[in-house]
Amino acid sequence: MVEEGKPAPDFSLTSDTGETISLASLRGKPVVLYFYPKDDTPGCTVQACGIRDSWGEFERRGAVVLGVSPDGVASHAKFKQKYGLPFPLLADTGHEVAEAYGVWVEKSMLGKKYMGIERSTFVIAPDGTLAKAMRKVKPDEHSDDVLAALA
Secondary structure (H helix, E strand, O other): OOOOOOEOOOOEEEEOOOOEEEOHHHOOOOEEEEEOOOOOOHHHHHHHHHHHHOHHHHHHOOOEEEEEEOOOHHHHHHHHHHHOOOOOEEEOOOOHHHHHOOOEEEEEEOOEEEEEEOOEEEEEOOOOEEEEEEOOOOOOOHHHHHHHHHO
């Protein structure tokens, strides 16, 4: 489990464009790393579009926003294009990064248990430390909550 004030776990993941993005390469900028369960589902779409609709505010704060889910690159590219998302979506198909951040958890639906992403966001300071951990975020409030954490 990651802790505020401690170094954020580094990672390298493939984005929707096929490029590799690593946390280490983003030092010097605040990073918003948000984990979501699945592309093009109702809650995940509300969450992503909330960030898109507030994009100017994220840019003014100099933040790099990265969305992460277990979906593959092709799924991410389709989701990004469909909704005009201005930030990279990263493919964590083996859920290693989700595990490193403690968001690959047991879930339950209709009485069946399965492993999946807990909708969570981590604001990482320019020096690479975890500034804010936001667990079990609500999609419709997510963008405002993250902007408040970046203030």
